Amino acid sequence: MTHTETPRSSGGDVRLRGISKTYGSFTAVHPLDLTVPAGSFFALLGASGCGKTTTLRMIAGLEEPTTGTVELSGRDVTVLPPYKRQVNTVFQNYALFPHLDIYENVAFGLRRRGIKSVKKQVEEMLDLVQLGPMARRRPQQLSGGQQQRVAVARALINHPEVLLLDEPLGALDLKLRRQMQLELKRIQTEVGITFVHVTHDQEEAMTMADTVAVMNGGRVEQLGAPAELYENPATTFVANFLGTSNLIQAEVVEAGGEELLLRAGDAKLRLPARRCSAPARSGDKVLAGVRPEKVSLAHADAAGTLAEGRNRLPGRIKDASFIGVSTQYVVDVPGLGELAVYEQNIERDGRLVPGAEIVLHWNPAHTFALDADQDIDAGADLDEEAA
Amino acid sequence: MAVHETTRATAVRPPNRALRWLRRHIVTIAGLGTLGYLILPNLVVMVFSFNKPNGRFNYQWTRFSTDAWTDPCGVADMCGSLGLSLEIAVWATVGATVLGTMIAFALARYRFRARGGVGTLIFLPMAMPEVVMAASLATLFLNMGIQFGFWTILIAHITFCLSFVVTAVKARVMSMDPRLEQAAQDLYATPVQTFLRVTLPIAAPGIAAGALLSFALSFDDFIITNFNAGSTVTFPMFVWGSAQRGTPVQINVIGTAMFLVAVLCVFVGRTAGKKRRQRS
Numbered sequence: 093m094t095h096t097e098t099p100r101s102s103g104g105d106v107r108l109r110g111i112s113k114t115y116g117s118f119t120a121v122h123p124l125d126l127t128v129p130a131g132s133f134f135a136l137l138g139a140s141g142c143g144k145t146t147t148l149r150m151i152a153g154l155e156e157p158t159t160g161t162v163e164l165s166g167r168d169v170t171v172l173p174p175y176k177r178q179v180n181t182v183f184q185n186y187a188l189f190p191h192l193d194i195y196e197n198v199a200f201g202l203r204r205r206g207i208k209s210v211k212k213q214v215e216e217m218l219d220l221v222q223l224g225p226m227a228r229r230r231p232q233q234l235s236g237g238q239q240q241r242v243a244v245a246r247a248l249i250n251h252p253e254v255l256l257l258d259e260p261l262g263a264l265d266l267k268l269r270r271q272m273q274l275e276l277k278r279i280q281t282e283v284g285i286t287f288v289h290v291t292h293d294q295e296e297a298m299t300m301a302d303t304v305a306v307m308n309g310g311r312v313e314q315l316g317a318p319a320e321l322y323e324n325p326a327t328t329f330v331a332n333f334l335g336t337s338n339l340i341q342a343e344v345v346e347a348g349g350e351e352l353l354l355r356a357g358d359a360k361l362r363l364p365a366r367r368c369s370a371p372a373r374s375g376d377k378v379l380a381g382v383r384p385e386k387v388s389l390a391h392a393d394a395a396g397t398l399a400e401g402r403n404r405l406p407g408r409i410k411d412a413s414f415i416g417v418s419t420q421y422v423v424d425v426p427g428l429g430e431l432a433v434y435e436q437n438i439e440r441d442g443r444l445v446p447g448a449e450i451v452l453h454w455n456p457a458h459t460f461a462l463d464a465d466q467d468i469d470a471g472a473d474l475d476e477e478a479a
Numbered sequence: 480m481a482v483h484e485t486t487r488a489t490a491v492r493p494p495n496r497a498l499r500w501l502r503r504h505i506v507t508i509a510g511l512g513t514l515g516y517l518i519l520p521n522l523v524v525m526v527f528s529f530n531k532p533n534g535r536f537n538y539q540w541t542r543f544s545t546d547a548w549t550d551p552c553g554v555a556d557m558c559g560s561l562g563l564s565l566e567i568a569v570w571a572t573v574g575a576t577v578l579g580t581m582i583a584f585a586l587a588r589y590r591f592r593a594r595g596g597v598g599t600l601i602f603l604p605m606a607m608p609e610v611v612m613a614a615s616l617a618t619l620f621l622n623m624g625i626q627f628g629f630w631t632i633l634i635a636h637i638t639f640c641l642s643f644v645v646t647a648v649k650a651r652v653m654s655m656d657p658r659l660e661q662a663a664q665d666l667y668a669t670p671v672q673t674f675l676r677v678t679l680p681i682a683a684p685g686i687a688a689g690a691l692l693s694f695a696l697s698f699d700d701f702i703i704t705n706f707n708a709g710s711t712v713t714f715p716m717f718v719w720g721s722a723q724r725g726t727p728v729q730i731n732v733i734g735t736a737m738f739l740v741a742v743l744c745v746f747v748g749r750t751a752g753k754k755r756r757q758r759s
Contacts, residue, residue, distance in 0.1 A: 154661050174664040181665045187658040191680045200676075201666035250666065 103286030104165030104178070104253030105130040106151060111160030113146050120146045122310045123159060128254070128288055128303075130165070133280050135289045135301035139333070139471075143310040144290045145184075148256050151288065152181050165253055175204075180247035181256040185263055186239050188231035194218070194242055195227040201250040217249045220279070237268045244276070248283060255280075257289045261296065273299050294334045298322065306330050308471065322383075326369045328462055331381055333471035338387070338431040341464065342380040344372045352461065354380055357427035361403045363459035370463035377464035384432040386458040389421060391441060392449040402453040407431070409448045423452060521738050528731035535725025547728035551736075554727040557717055561733060564698055564714035567629070571636035571697040576690045578637070579644025580682070586645070587652040604642045612639065613706035620707060627709025635707045636697040643696065644689030651685025 106128040113121040121143040128134040136144040149155035151162055153174035161170045169177050180201065188197050198217055199210045218224045221241035231239055240260060247255055260276075261269045277300050280287045291297050297304045298318035305315040306329070314326045325331035328339060342361060346353035352368055354361045361380050370378050382403075389409075390398055398404070407425040414437075421433040421444070431452065435444075444450065501508075527537055531544035552558035585591075586598055604612055616635050625631060659681065663673040701715040708716060718730055 152665060154665070174661070175667045175669055179665075181662070183658050183662055185656075185658070187656060187662040189659060189662070189677060189681075191677075191683075200663070200668075204663075204667040204669075204672060204676075246666065 103131045103284060105286065106134075106254055106288065107163040107166075108147070108151070109161045109163070111147070111150060111157045111162060113143070113150060113155060114158045119310055121150075124312060126305065126312065126315075128286060130286055131284050132302045133277070133287045133289065133300055135291060135297035135304045136307055137291055137294060137297040137304050137333075138307035139292055142307040144292075144307050145258055147307075148181075148258055148288060148290045151254070152179055152256050153177050154181075178253040179256060180250050180252040181258060182240075182243045182247050182260045184259045186231075186243035186260075188239055188242055188246070190231055193228050193230055194223060194234070197231065197242055198246045198249055200246060205250075213249055217245045220248075220282075221245045236264050237272065240264065240272060241275075244279065248279070248285070251283075252285060254286045254288060257287060259290055259292070261291070261293075269293075269296070276300065298334070306333060308333075324367060324369070324460060325381070325462070327470070328379065328466050328468055329471035331460075331462065331471075332469065336384055336432055337381045338384060339462070339468050340380045340382075340428050340431075341468075342378055342461070344374055344376045344378060347372050347374055347376075351456070354378065354461070356380060356405070357425070359403075359405050361405075361459060362401075362456040363403075363461055364457060367457075367459065368461035370461060370465075372461065378461040379464050379466075379468060381460045381462060382454055382458055384420070385418075385434040387431070387433045387452050387454045389423070389433055389435055389441075389444055390451045390453060391443045392451060393443075395451045398451070398453055401456070403456050403459060405431070405452045407450055407452055409444060409446050409450055412444065412446055423450065425452070521735075524731050525735045525738070528728060528735045530728055530731075532728065535727075537726045537728050537731065547732045551729050551732050554721075554729045556712065557714075557721075557727070557729055557733075560712045560717040561714045563629070563711065567632055567636060567713065568694050568698040570633055571640055572690050572693040574633070574637040575640035575644050575693045575697075576686060579641045579689055579693075580648050580686055582641070583645045583648035583652055583685075587649050601642050601645050604639045605646070609639075609702045610706075613703040616703065617706040627707060628711045631707045631709070632704055632711065632713065635703050636700065639700075639703060640693035640696055643692045644686075647689035647692065648682060648685040651682050655681055 106126070108124060108126040110123045110125060111121065112119070112123040124147070126147075136147060138144045146155060150157045151164075153169070153172060153176075157170065161168055163169065164178060189200065192200070195214055195218070199214045202210045202213060214227075215224065218227055221244060223238060223241055223245065226234060226238065231242065234242065240263075243260065257276075261272050264272060273296055276287075276289075289297070289301060298321075301318065303315065304318055304321055306313045306321065308329050314321055314330045316324075321330060322334050325334065325337065328337075331337035331339065340356045340361075342354040342356040344352060345355050345360070347365070350365055352363050352365050352372055354363070363380065365372070368378065370376070372378055392406070395404075405425050405428065407423040409421055410424045410430065411422040413420050416437075418434045418436050419440070421435065423431050423433055425431055433452065527540070528547060529543050529545060530537055530540055531542050531546060532539065533541055547553070582597075582601065586594060586601075613635075616631075616638070620627060620631050655678075659677055660673050663677040664670070668676060699715055701719060704713050705716060705719075712720070714733070718726075721727060721730065
């Protein structure tokens with residue numbers, strides 16, 4: 093999952109320079125620079141209509157960019173048709189050929205390139221995706237998960253420099269999706285081909301990819317390793333779209349040192365200065381953020397026993413839902429609105445019920461701050477829709 | 480108490496049982512009835528092909544004979560007209576299928592100015608009374624000074640077969656996932672290979688349906704042919720003509736043979752399809 097880990101690489105890198113796509117007056121993708129390193133698992137993450145699929149199709153050659161260039165392994169392929177690019181695609185809903193059996197579907201790419209003896213390769217590839225016995229079946233006789241594996245085999249057999257995956261798991265149910273995520277990750281590590289994966293499922297992107305580019309409205313909002321994006325979101329969209337964030341309106345009281353001091357309502361909050369992505373001088377408005385699982389709850393009576401130096405906010409439990417591994421609380425903080433808290437069910441305090449007066453507290457190091465000049469709810473409802 | 484109820488139940492059962500039987504089998508009965516209604520005329524034709532009529536009309540059963548079957552071309556000009564009809568049907572099918580498939584692809588795939596208008600015009604021959612098309616085509620040929628005969632019949636047949644081919648193929652092309660062709664291109668197929676290896680095979684059932692319809696329609700067309708044939712005589716025209724003067728048994732022989740060939744085609748198609756499904 094880390095950058096330093098380089099699998100034996102047979103893949104190529106993808107370089108997009110100033111690439112954009114407009115349809116009439118609608119801009120699907122704004123000029124965009126992106127580099128996908130060879131052998132990496134790269135995810136384009138975003139809600140529907142954010143331009144991620146269009147970007148993928150421009151790499152495949154199925155869509156002609158309005159401006160900019162596409163380079164594969166250092167070669168400019170912008171004007172090449174799809175059948176001349178060393179790139180293969182796993183389509184959404186797979187697009188398997190209904191008139192050919194599984195064997196011929198997988199052999200299709202080899203045959204088009206004039207390779208005569210395809211038997212050994214096709215059988216090896218069907219074994220890799222565990223579909224050997226299904227070779228003579230038709231696509232419509234296979235389950236969704238099996239069709240998905242055929243689509244992967246049909247693309248991989250050509251040893252492309254880059255494999256493009258367009259929401260390949262979208263049509264599968266949750267359990268199968270989890271299973272296929274691990275399966276795809278295993279295959280990618282095994283073959284070492286560069287994977288570019290388009291998805292709207294943030295969990296899927298984080299589980300599978302080395303690098304995630306979060307797209308919104310035809311632009312890349314932020315790019316980085318999953319943990320980096322999750323811990324240090326640069327925009328409210330990323331903060332809300334990747335998991336859940338509590339964002340609090342605050343004002344900078346003290347800046348300059350290693351730490352920033354903020355005032356939110358009547359409370360004082362502290363955070364490391366390097367975790368503030370906005371310019372912060374005294375008096376500036378910022379959005380302070382903290383993830384729900386980083387926050388702890390203490391009953392108001394026990395507030396005195398809390399360790400020094402933690403960020404605290406007083407509130408009242410509005411709602412508590414028990415979901416097995418954790419309990420999710422909605423806490424009403426006067427003057428600041430509702431905050432979410434996820435507590436693991438280790439030592440449950442019987443007093444933490446709706447209506448109870450409590451204190452929220454967390455380690456200041458887990459606080460981040462964003463520019464207050466943006467929509468505080470950006471990406472929040474999209475995430476629910478996508479999940 | 481229990482005994483009493485049982486007796487009452489048995490007492491009511493007889494009419495109930497008949498009703499229940501009827502309810503369970505009504506669909507089968509209706510189906511068989513419809514099938515009989517459709518097939519009966521063919522059976523009559525078949526039976527009378529083994530007749531040896533007294534006189535020129537083959538309307539009354541006299542006695543069994545295979546004379547007509549052993550000498551199917553025994554009637555003057557009949558086999559000539561049959562050959563002509565088959566020839567026209569084959570060429571009309573080829574012409575209509577090729578043109579119709581191209582039109583269907585154009586209508587399904589491209590947006591152009593007159594697309595809606597063309598769609599309606601293509602549909603018109605199917606909706607229009609045949610005699611209207613027959614008369615207008617005849618007027619057109621006459622005004623252009625074209626000699627009536629084989630070519631005018633062929634042109635007329637292609638004209639009305641086109642609509643059926645376009646309708647059948649268009650439905651198939653419209654329901655085809657455009658991503659299949661993109662997938663083919665993504666897998667190194669050139670545009671020509673994509674068309675031959677993916678588009679055409681997937682559209683094939685629609686094209687075949689259109690071609691079969693064309694053949695059947697062309698072969699037995701009478702009205703339009705009669706207006707545009709001049710002195711040329713196709714098989715349906717021959718049958719019509721001879722019906723005025725007497726009906727030779729050979730007409731029943733040809734009719735029966737056509738029916739059997741059609742049944743055979745359907746049967747072969749079915750078993751081939753079943754075999755393929757079992758194999759896979």
